[in-house]
Amino acid sequence: MKRPTIADIARRAGVTKAAVSFALNGQPGVSAATRERILAIAEEIGFQPNSAARALSDGRAGAFGLIIDRPPNMLGIEPWFMQLVAGIQAELSGDHAALLFSTAEDQAAEIAMYRSWWAQRRVDGVFLVDLQINDQRVPVLEELRMPAVVIGTPLGAGSLTAVWQDDAAGIISAVEYLAGLGHRRIARVTGIPRFWHTKIRTDALAEAAQSAGIESISVEADYTRERGAEATRTLLRGPRRPTAIIYDNDLMAISGLISAQRMGVEVPAELSIVAWDDSPLCELVHPPLTALSRDIPAYGAHAARILARVASGEAVGHFQEDPPVLTLRGSTGSPPLVRRLSRAGPPGS
C-alpha cells in the first residue's frame, strides 16, 4: 500500500537506515553479507528512493528542463523537437533523471520559468534551444549560475557549453552538390533571422557560393508556409531567377515546391529544391525532396550527457556533432542550361 522507505528495509534487515543507505549506494561501511541481504529485501519489496527526500538531502533535483517558445502550432510540425526529446530521454533515464518540459509564450516567460525552476530547485540544469543573436537567456542563466547546455552554435553561448552541429558544413555540401550539377544561381529561403543558425547558414551560403564562383541570395522568411510560398514566388518572378532553392525547413520547402509547380515551373527540370531537415514530409510530395539529414536523437543524447556533467560541476568543452548529410531525392537535378547542353552533346566540341 504505502510506498516502502529505507526505514522499512532497515527494520526487516535488523539494521539502521544508515546501513541501508550505505548498502544501496555501494558505500563502504557494511559487510558483503549484510549488503546482499539489504539489496535482496529492497528488490523484494520494490524499493525506489523517494526523489524529494534525495533531492532535499543531496541538493540535486534529479531533473533537467527544456522550454520551447516557438508558437505551438508552428512547432508541432517540426519533427525535430520530438526526436530531440527522445534522445535526451534515452540518456537521462539511465541516470534516473527526469525531463521537465514546457512551452512558453515568449522569451520573457521562458526566462521567468527558468528563474522559478531554479529558485524552487526543480531542475539541476536546462537545455537551451533556438539560440538568438544577443539572446537574453544567456546572461540570465550565467547570472543565476544555472547549469545549461546550448543546443546550437557556441557563438552566442557566452560561458555556456554548447553541443552543436556545423550548419555551415551543411550549406557547403548543398552548394557543392548543386554547383556540381551545373547550377550557377542558388537562392535560399531562411528561417527566423534572429536565430543564430539562420545567420550562420546565410553567411555560409554567401561564402560557399563566392568560392564556387556562383551567384547566391538569401531571402528572409520565418518557417511558415505563407512566407515560404511568398519568398518562392518573389524569387521565381524576379529578374535573376535562381535554378535552385535551399529552404531552412521542410514545411517551407514543400510550400515552395507547390508554389513553383502552380506557377508552371517544373521541379527538378527548371528548379532544384533542397530542404533542411529530413522528415516524413519530404517524401510526401512529388518529386520527393532532397534534404539535409541529421541524427537528431543522437544530438539530444549528447546534449543530455554533457548537461549532466556540467550540472555536476565539471568544466566541459563544447561538443560537436557530425555534420548534416545530404540525402538525394527527386527534387534536385541539373539546371535547364546544362540539360540542353548535355542533350546537344558535350560543350565546346
Next chain:
Amino acid sequence: MKRPTIADIARRAGVTKAAVSFALNGQPGVSAATRERILAIAEEIGFQPNSAARALSDGRAGAFGLIIDRPPNMLGIEPWFMQLVAGIQAELSGDHAALLFSTAEDQAAEIAMYRSWWAQRRVDGVFLVDLQINDQRVPVLEELRMPAVVIGTPLGAGSLTAVWQDDAAGIISAVEYLAGLGHRRIARVTGIPRFWHTKIRTDALAEAAQSAGIESISVEADYTRERGAEATRTLLRGPRRPTAIIYDNDLMAISGLISAQRMGVEVPAELSIVAWDDSPLCELVHPPLTALSRDIPAYGAHAARILARVASGEAVGHFQEDPPVLTLRGSTGSPPLVRRLSRAGPPGS
C-alpha cells in the same frame, strides 16, 4: 548566492520558521503586521519554496507526467501534441506545478516509467493518451492507485476519469456535409486500429452512412504517409470507387491527395478529401484540405485541471469537450454525378 530559505526569512524577521510558514501560506497564527513584514522580506529576497522540501513534507510531488509511445518521427509531425502540452502548461503553471514529459519505446517501457515515477514520488498523477482497446496501462494505474486522466474516450478508461471529445460527432458532421453535397459512397483511411478513437470513428462512420442511406468503407492504415497513399490507391482503383475520403490524420490526407492527383484523379471534382485534425499542413497543399478542427490547447487545459482535482483526492466525473468542427476548404465539393446533373439542369425535370 545561496538560494534563500524560510530560515533566512525567519532570522531577518526575528521570528521562527513556523511563523514564516504560516504567513506565507495564509494560515492563521500570525498577526497582520507580522504577516506583512514576512511577506515583504520574502518578496525582497526573492524567496521561492524549495520544491523538494515541500514535496517531502506534504507528500505531493507538485508535478504531473505525460508519456508518449508513438514512434518519435511519427509524432513529430503531429501538431496535436505540442498544442496539448501548451494547454496543459498554461493550466499547471498557475498552480506552480511542473510537467514531466517523456517518450517511450513501447507500452511496456511506458508502464515501467509510470511505476518508477510513482515509486519515486516524482509525480502526483499522469495524463494518458492514445488509449487502446484492452489497454494494459489502465489496470496498472488502477492497481498502483495512481491518479490519472485519460485524454480520450471514457469507454476503455476503467475507473479512470476521462476528458474526451466526441469523435463520433466529428464523423457525423463530415458525413452529413458530404452526403449533403451529393456523395453516395464515402471511404475512410483509418489510424492505428487498436486505438479507441479509431474504433469509435469506424463505428460512427458505418452508422452515420447507414442512416444517411449511403455506402461507406473504412480501410485500415497507421497514420503514415506510405499506408495512406497505399490505401488511397487501393480505394481509387477498386470496383466501387468512393467519391470522398476521410483521413484520420492530415499527413495521410495529404499523401492521399497527392496520390490521387498523380493517378489523374481531380480533387475535388472527382474526389473530395477531408482531413481529421487541422494543421498548417492542410493549407500547404493545393487544393487546401477541408478538415475537422478542434481547440486542442483547451483540451489540454481541461485535462490538467481535472487531473489536479483527481490527484487531490476528489471524485471527478468525465469531462466532455466541444465536438470537432468542420473547416471547409477547397478539397471538398459535389461528386461527379451531381456536377453533371446540375450543369444539365435540375434532376427529374
Next chain:
DNA sequence: TCGAATCACTATACCGGTTAAGTGTCAATA
C-alpha cells in the same frame, strides 16, 4: 477579580533520504 478563552507566537517532531562522528568487537602488532 479570578478563571477561561483567545491570540501570537515558539518549540519541536516529521517527511525520507545522506553523511559525519561515535561505538563496540576483533585481529594484528609491539
Next chain:
DNA sequence: TATTGACACTTAACCGGTATAGTGATTCGA
C-alpha cells in the same frame, strides 16, 4: 598483555519545508 587499527555498524544531525502541541501575555466574561 596492552595498544592500535580496521571493520561493521549505530547515533544523530541535516536538508527545507509543514504541522501539531505547547507557552506566555492579553482580553473577556461573570
